[in-house]
Amino acid sequence: MRRMTWTAALAAGVTGALVLSGCGGGQGPGGTTAESSGTFTGEYDGPKVELSYWNGFTGGDGPFMQDLVDQFNKEHDNIAIKSNTIQWADFYQRVPAAVQAGQGPDVGVMHLDQLATHAARNIIIPLDDLAKQLDLTADDFTQDIWDAGIYHDKRYGIPLDVHSLAMYYNKDHFEKAGITEPPTDEASFMDALDKLKAAGYDSPFWMPSLWPSHLMFLSLMWQNGQPPYGEDGTEAAYDSDAGVQALEWQRSMVDQGYSKPNVAIDAQYVAFKNAQTSITWDGIWQINDLEASGLNYGIAPVPTIGDEQAFWANSHHFFISTQAAKDDNKLQASKVFIAWMSEHSADWAGSGMIPARESVRADAVKGMPQEVIADEIESMRFLPPVPGLGGVQAEALEPAVANGVLGKGDPADQLKAAASKANQLMERNRESFGD
Amino acid sequence: MATTVTAPRSETVSDDRRGGAPRRRDINSVGIAPWLFLAPYLVLFVAFVLGPIVYGLYISLHRYDFTLPNKPFVGLENYTDLFTPGSITFSSFWRAMRATGIFTVFSVPLLLVVPLVIALTMNKKFPGRNLFRAVFFAPYVLGVAVIAILWRYLLDSNIGLVNYYLGLLGLPDDTAWTTSTPAAWFALVGVTVWWTLGFNAVIYLAGLQDIPRELYEAAEMDGASRWQQFRHVTLPGLMPVLSFVTMTTIIASANMFGQSYLITKGAPGTETRTAIYQIAETGLRNYQMGSAAAMSYVLTLFLILLSLLVFWLFRDRQTPKKQKAGVPLQAAPMMLRQGRG
Numbered sequence: 001m002r003r004m005t006w007t008a009a010l011a012a013g014v015t016g017a018l019v020l021s022g023c024g025g026g027q028g029p030g031g032t033t034a035e036s037s038g039t040f041t042g043e044y045d046g047p048k049v050e051l052s053y054w055n056g057f058t059g060g061d062g063p064f065m066q067d068l069v070d071q072f073n074k075e076h077d078n079i080a081i082k083s084n085t086i087q088w089a090d091f092y093q094r095v096p097a098a099v100q101a102g103q104g105p106d107v108g109v110m111h112l113d114q115l116a117t118h119a120a121r122n123i124i125i126p127l128d129d130l131a132k133q134l135d136l137t138a139d140d141f142t143q144d145i146w147d148a149g150i151y152h153d154k155r156y157g158i159p160l161d162v163h164s165l166a167m168y169y170n171k172d173h174f175e176k177a178g179i180t181e182p183p184t185d186e187a188s189f190m191d192a193l194d195k196l197k198a199a200g201y202d203s204p205f206w207m208p209s210l211w212p213s214h215l216m217f218l219s220l221m222w223q224n225g226q227p228p229y230g231e232d233g234t235e236a237a238y239d240s241d242a243g244v245q246a247l248e249w250q251r252s253m254v255d256q257g258y259s260k261p262n263v264a265i266d267a268q269y270v271a272f273k274n275a276q277t278s279i280t281w282d283g284i285w286q287i288n289d290l291e292a293s294g295l296n297y298g299i300a301p302v303p304t305i306g307d308e309q310a311f312w313a314n315s316h317h318f319f320i321s322t323q324a325a326k327d328d329n330k331l332q333a334s335k336v337f338i339a340w341m342s343e344h345s346a347d348w349a350g351s352g353m354i355p356a357r358e359s360v361r362a363d364a365v366k367g368m369p370q371e372v373i374a375d376e377i378e379s380m381r382f383l384p385p386v387p388g389l390g391g392v393q394a395e396a397l398e399p400a401v402a403n404g405v406l407g408k409g410d411p412a413d414q415l416k417a418a419a420s421k422a423n424q425l426m427e428r429n430r431e432s433f434g435d
Numbered sequence: 436m437a438t439t440v441t442a443p444r445s446e447t448v449s450d451d452r453r454g455g456a457p458r459r460r461d462i463n464s465v466g467i468a469p470w471l472f473l474a475p476y477l478v479l480f481v482a483f484v485l486g487p488i489v490y491g492l493y494i495s496l497h498r499y500d501f502t503l504p505n506k507p508f509v510g511l512e513n514y515t516d517l518f519t520p521g522s523i524t525f526s527s528f529w530r531a532m533r534a535t536g537i538f539t540v541f542s543v544p545l546l547l548v549v550p551l552v553i554a555l556t557m558n559k560k561f562p563g564r565n566l567f568r569a570v571f572f573a574p575y576v577l578g579v580a581v582i583a584i585l586w587r588y589l590l591d592s593n594i595g596l597v598n599y600y601l602g603l604l605g606l607p608d609d610t611a612w613t614t615s616t617p618a619a620w621f622a623l624v625g626v627t628v629w630w631t632l633g634f635n636a637v638i639y640l641a642g643l644q645d646i647p648r649e650l651y652e653a654a655e656m657d658g659a660s661r662w663q664q665f666r667h668v669t670l671p672g673l674m675p676v677l678s679f680v681t682m683t684t685i686i687a688s689a690n691m692f693g694q695s696y697l698i699t700k701g702a703p704g705t706e707t708r709t710a711i712y713q714i715a716e717t718g719l720r721n722y723q724m725g726s727a728a729a730m731s732y733v734l735t736l737f738l739i740l741l742s743l744l745v746f747w748l749f750r751d752r753q754t755p756k757k758q759k760a761g762v763p764l765q766a767a768p769m770m771l772r773q774g775r776g
Contacts (some may be wrong), residue, residue, distance in 0.1 A: 092718050096502045119500035206593070209614055210700055260591045262611030266698055270594055376557055391721035395527070405702040406614055424523045425721065432722075 044336045046329045050080045053339060054087035054095065059285065060353075072340055086157055092390070095111045096158045100416060106324035107334040108296045109160060112315040116151040116385035120122035120433040127156035130335050134158065134342055146344070148382045157317025158338055161353040164313035164380050165215050166284050166373050167303060169421025171296045173201055173278040182300035189303045193258045196278050200425040204278040206268035207250055209405040214393060215312045216281050216399045220246030220255045222381045223306030234281040237420035238397060239415040242306070247404040247411040249305060252408065274298075287352040287369050299369050301376045313380035315356060388429035396422035459600070495728035502722065513729035518688075524717070524726050531713035533733070538709060539688040542624045545683045547677075549633045553671075554639035568640075572633035579630075583697030584612060586626045587613065590698070595739045619707050623694050631687070635680050642676030678749040680743060689738055710734050 024368050057065045078302050084105070085191045086094060092114060098104030100123075118124045136158070138146045143376065149157040169182055174192075175200035183189040207213070221228050226242030229390035230236065235249040237243060253259045269366055272280040281302055290297050302311040318338045324330040345355075354374045357362040383389055400418035470477075489685065495513050497506045499657040504570040516522040557568050574582060589596050590612035602608030650668045659667065671679075695701055701708035708716075718727025 019444055096722075101500060111765065121500075122504075123502065209702060258716050260593045262607075263612040264593070264611070266611040267593050268589050270588075270591075274594070276594070300575070388721065391716075394720060395716060399701070399704040406703050408703055421523075428523060428723070430500065432503060432505075434505065 001300065002230045006174065012357050015219045018020065019059055021239045044076075044079060044329075044332045046332065048077065048078045048080065048081060049327075049329045049333045050267050051106045051324070051330060051333055052084060052104070052352055053081050053337070054086065054091065054108035055353070056086060056091045056109070058087045058286065061288070066132045068341060068344060071344070072337065074208070075340075076336070079336065080185075081337060092247060093277045095321075096121055096123050099323045101324055104323055105321055106330050106374075107318065107320050109316050109338055110157070110319055112145070112148045112157065112159070112317055113383040113385070113389060115149055115156045115317060115319065117387045117390065118319070119151040119154075119156045121242055122322055122389035123154050124321055125325045126156055127158055127318075128155050129322060130158060130338060131155050132394045134339060136357075140382070142358075142377055144313075144380065148315070148385055149317060151387075155225070157319055157366040158342065160316040160318060160341075162282050162313060162315045162356050163283055163353060164373060164378065165212065165219055165311045166300055166370075167300045168200055168272060168280050168282060168286070168290065169300065170278045172206070173199070173275070174298070177278075182298060183303045185304045186300075186306075197258070201278050203258060203260045203276075205253055205258045206263045206271055206277045206403055207253040208263050208265075208268045208282065209402040210265045210398070212282055213250070213396045213405055215283075216250060217243075217246050219281075219302055219311040219381070220305055222310035222312070223308060225306060225307050227381075227384075229384050229389075232400075233386045233389075234426070236392075236396070236419045236426065238400065238422065239412065240334055243415050243419075244412045245306075247401060247415060250401070251407060251411060254405065284352065284354070284370050284373055291369075301379070309379040310374065311376075311379060312382050313382055315382070321393040383397075384430075386426070388426070392425045392429070393423050396423060437578075451460060455623075482685055486720035491728045491731060494724055495592070495732055497725050498723075499725040499726065500722040500727070509725065513725045514728065514733070517729060517733055522731070524723075525710075527705065527713055527717075527729055528710075530735075531708050531710045532737075535689055535691065535710040535734075536708055537620060538623060538691050538695075541620060541683060542627050542688045542691075543681070543684050545624065545628045546632060547681060549628060550635035550680075551673075552640050553632065554635045554643055557636065559644045571636055574630045577630070579693030580697060582626065582630050583694055586622070587698045590622050590626075614702045616703065616706050619699050619702070623698065625692075626698065627688075627691065627694055635684065638676060639673065640681055642673045646672035674749070678745070681745055681749070683726055685741060685745065686738060689734070689741075 021191055022379075037294055041311030053069065055065060066083060068265070070084050073079075073081055082140070082217065088111070092112070095108070095110075115124070116302055119126075130339040141159070145159060145162060149155050149159060154430075167182065173196060174182075176182075177192070179195055181188075183192045193204050194220070201229070208216075218228050220242075221237075223240050225243055226237055226240045227233075228237060230237055254261050257281050268277060268280050268281060270288070271277045272282075273294070274293055287299065301309070304310075320331065320334045320338070322332050352368065354370055355364045356379065361377070365371045396418045400414040403409055403414050408414075456514070493591055494511060496508060498509050498513075499506050513524075516524050518527055519525055521627065553571055557564060557571070592598060592609065592611040592614060595612070598608045601610070610618050612618050646669065650672070651664055654664045654668050690711050691709050692715065695707045695709055698716075699707045701712060706714075711734075714727045714730045714734070717730065718724045722749060
């Protein structure tokens with residue numbers, strides 16, 4: 001449930017960031033898989049084609065996206081876009097099978113950390129020529145966002161937005177507790193929790209055992225100076241000191257009475273909306289939902305509990321499937337669609353997202369709730385482009401974090417077992433994907 | 436009856452109708468007609484049951500990811516992994532099998548007994564009977580997604596209504612129904628019983644209505660108590676239904692997936708992750724379809740053994756019952772008829 005909300009919300013924001021400098025007659029290298037497709041010219045003047053466009057924007061950004069699609073259809077007589085919106089959890093199970101069967105998307109949107117997986121499965125094609133056409137270069141992005149879209153030296157996604165974990169707080173509670181500024185480090189965070197408790201808010205920071213608990217864990221690991229999968233993304237380091245400290249800190253919120261025990265799926269977020277808890281860490285895709293709830297909330301970057309500021313982030317990217325690559329007309333039309341969406345991304349920058357491009361980011365988020373998060377884009381951390389990593393995390397990391405937060409077993413033991421399992425799975429993935 | 440048949444074979448047809456045993460010559464001469472009659476089902480059976488069974492076996496012998504061109508043959512590795520401690524699938528698979536076992540052991544008896552009690556009650560005549568029948572059956576028409584999301588919020592340990600009302604009653608209000616065991620098992624079994632008892636109750640009810648009233652009247656005349664009537668008339672009359680219900684309930688429980696997938700998400704950790712849940716995660720999320728297929732076959736083997744056991748149990752009980760209860764049952768209506776005659 002949460003996943004579909006965040007995906008939807010996220011997608012809307014990034015698109016706005018891309019501004020096309022020019023759209024006519026650019027020449028770029030064709031993708032390797034789709035070499036037969038030729039070069040992208042920026043125009044499509046072939047016969048009328050219908051494109052299947054899949055995305056997971058099931059939340060408040062869904063209508064935004066549909067409006068854009070409608071506008072595109074109106075402006076293009078020979079391209080008809082047919083949208084198919086599926087919640088993300090199902091999206092990633094269906095796309096590979098559907099594309100294999102030729103019944104899937106021609107063009108679509110997926111998360112940055114899924115690009116490598118789908119590239120390795122030969123579901124999506126390289127888009128280096130399109131990136132060049134759109135004048136997308138490394139200078140305009142932070143290094144992590146730019147690099148994470150590349151798998152085996154080829155770019156597979158055209159970035160649409162950036163989204164991250166953030167800290168939400170109840171402004172009314174903060175006022176009553178006499179907290180004037182949102183906490184930024186461990187000392188001020190603990191001080192705020194104590195003040196909230198003193199003001200009568202018994203459990204000011206509910207620690208979730210499931211989603212997004214593992215995102216909190218990953219953020220804390222990065223803060224403690226240890227990338228969760230090492231520098232090169234080959235080995236799970238959950239059981240490093242940084243990881244154990246991260247999970248112990250999460251559990252300590254429960255042990256010290258700042259959180260209720262046994263917080264079940266989504267309960268911390270519902271409790272936050274009901275003003276039963278004062279602080280929660282969740283994705284910025286919840287902004288629209290919180291705005292609609294009428295809660296007097298504030299948003300700030302996740303405080304620096306560890307040594308350096310860092311927090312988990314992800315990004316939505318446009319992709320073109322191998323299915324579309326089989327038909328040159330569809331391929332060209334898909335590229336026109338992505339280029340057009342990038343051009344018109346400013347139209348929906350207001351939906352709460354953070355543009356990926358530096359050149360438009362500041363203007364696009366000015367005065368928006370997410371502005372404070374956008375300011376810290378350098379602290380965003382992305383999972384490495386390792387095929388199959390999403391499944392590895394669901395299988396190994398998430399249960400361990402859940403057990404740690406629930407107080408079942410020693411965090412160090414849990415993480416050791418999880419790391420060993422993750423490494424087994426990653427080893428097998430490497431064999432399967434032939435890395 | 437055979438008079439309208441003018442074809443040369445009419446004689447044999449009428450012979451059969453008169454009770455003559457079919458001759459071998461007839462069987463040979465019917466040709467493909469029976470196959471044509473069977474064809475619609477046979478096509479579906481081959482395409483959706485037999486084919487997948489064979490194909491699944493093939494998959495289980497490979498490291499199989501349908502999105503990758505390379506699907507190397509690995510022999511029995513996927514199976515031996517399942518029985519090798521420390522392998523990639525061993526601990527998660529057997530933990531999941533244990534979860535399925537726990538769920539089955541606790542849910543099946545309840546799903547056999549509670550619907551029977553309800554069916555017995557619903558079989559009586561009382562005002563509002565149809566309403567109650569509908570009420571008990573109603574949850575069954577809901578999809579698992581609906582009931583799971585409903586109960587996920589009701590059962591939430593911190594914000595759920597269940598704990599809230601327990602608290603109002605002065606009972607412990609901090610039970611973690613969805614994040615700790617054994618509370619999660621109580622929750623999952625309870626929700627499943629609430630959700631599916633209507634189906635079993637309807638089957639029982641149909642079975643109860645098939646038991647001739649005369650048997651009860653006869654038993655009553657013989658001075659049988661309520662319990663004796665239940666024991667010697669109702670239960671034997673329900674035997675065929677009971678064996679059907681037992682079998683389907685066991686299989687349904689062993690295939691439990693949606694409830695733990697949606698209510699507990701396998702929490703705490705992966706403790707309430709059932710075998711089917713694990714198979715889905717392995718095969719559909721991690722694309723280890725070879726491993727997942729092997730797991731399916733091991734689970735199937737368990738279910739086959741369990742089904743044989745159930746068959747054996749019911750057969751074993753039916754025989755003596757026919758001797759004990761069968762005599763009065765068959766004698767009773769005759770006595771009754773004689774009495775009336």
